[in-house]
Amino acid sequence: MGICIPEALISSTAEPASLREWVAHCGSAGEFSGVVLVARGARPVFEQAVGLAYRASGVANTMDTRFNLGSINKTFTSVAIAQLVEAGRIDFDASIGTYLPDYPNPDAARTITIHHLMTHTAGLPPYMSPRYMSERDRIHTLDDLVRVFASRPLQFEPGSRQEYSNSGYVLLGRIVEEVGGTPYEAYVKTHIYDPAGMSRTGFEPLEATRTAKGYMVVGSDGHPVMSRGPTPAAVGPVNLKENTAMLDRGNPAGGGYSTAPDLVAFANALRDGTLLGPAMTDHLLNGTFSGVQRPKHGYALREQVVGGRRFVGNGGGAPGINAEFRFEPGGDYSVVVLSNLGPPSATAILEHVLGVPDSLGA
Known part of the structure; x- marks a missing residue:
């Protein structure tokens, strides 16, 4: 199933039930655990949380759960x-x-x-x-x-x-x-x-309240399995292991924590001039993309054009971590998918939401 955000969400005020059902299916199949948020400005037009933030105690993911961002920190x-x-x-x-x-x-x-x-x-x-x-x-x-x-x-x-x-x-x-x-x-x-209103973003350790623990798929040898292909569809507890021992404190290249609403706030602060003046905002969001590769890359942002709409953003992935963040520089929409499973759990959801082929989302 492929859900294209310009058709399913952006051009319609109705909630796309098929997307909600599909995300729920991915969660029940063990392919996704996390949150999906699509916002127009500060107003959510689609939000959904599935899976567990902490499996040992049965704590569920919510829209306020903090996830490891991976390279979005860049x-x-x-x-x-x-x-x-x-x-x-x-x-x-x-x-x-x-x-x-x-x-x-x-x-x-x-x-x-x-x-x-x-x-x-x-x-x-x-x-x-x-x-x-x-x-x-x-x-x-x-x-x-x-x-x-x-x-x-x-x-x-x-x-x-x-x-x-x-x-x-x-x-x-x-x-x-x-x-x-x-x-x-x-x-x-x-x-x-602080200026963007990102009150739940930072580098606090994993034990902080309402923070999702990452769970990595492990092979028969006990080592993490990283794959750009489909996540195994029937991942049971025996195949998952907490990634806590592998984590370092976040740094400027990656590894901090945030929530989906905070990332939407960040996108809005970039668009409305809260963080940078008009000329530098334009340079960062529009003037730094070059090269023949797809998607084009700028200063810690990558560009995707979907159905005539231009999105920029970044993503991150490691064992037990997958985060994706896109927004329209010249529009109102932001899309955030955060997961406490490894790639491509969030990336696959993003590709369906944006309607982007695998070759563009890699």
Whole structure:
């Protein structure tokens, strides 16, 4: 079944019962556990919660449940950088050494720009490495995390190609700290979450109240199974395992927590000028998308055109985590799907809601 949001929701005031039935079916089949929210401005036009936030105690997911966002955090980091550019304190074309003069790799400090970091074209090595795993318990600050990868050679010449980089957004967060004069978490709370009215968004640990625990599908060897294909349709408790032991505290590249209503509030704050002025808002939402790949990628946003409507947003996925967030830059609609199962649980729902083929939503 494919439900196209422009036909089923946007052009109609009636609730699409078929979508509600389909989401419920995905929940009962073990393919989805989480929430779906479609809003026009601040007004929900469709919302549904299915599955359990905490299976051990039978706590159900609700529209106020907090979910791990995965890489959606990168979009907050992108907005933070854009705010500092707008304030004249950062330049997209300046080198990272301008803001981090003691960066351990002098060549990288000289040749990598903020734009390279924002577009995944810097060539930084991944921070997930044997060194990271061995030092994981001793990493407490962004400076600690940057030191894991900063001295290693670049993987390619900055600007020569694009390769998805969590390290790049960690480094952007470190630059936000240095230029903004405050820890990253404090900066985004003061300058993004609070102005947008995102009262349930942050980096609090998983044990915080009304926060969904993530459940990953495990194979016969006990290791998590990550798949871009269909989620197994009959996932029983024996096949699921909490992902708590795998989680680190969130950082500028991903891993914070939020609710579906808070993400709608974020979209509205971007559209209405609460977070950025008109010129920078236009640049972020319309002027940074390039390349021939589909969907096109900008500064921690990706673009999808569905039925003549243009959506931008971001997503995240890991074992026990799948989050998707899209909104119309030039319209009123926002779509949020958050899940405490791994990919493609939320992505598959989003693709049906938007009417987007698998090849576009990957």
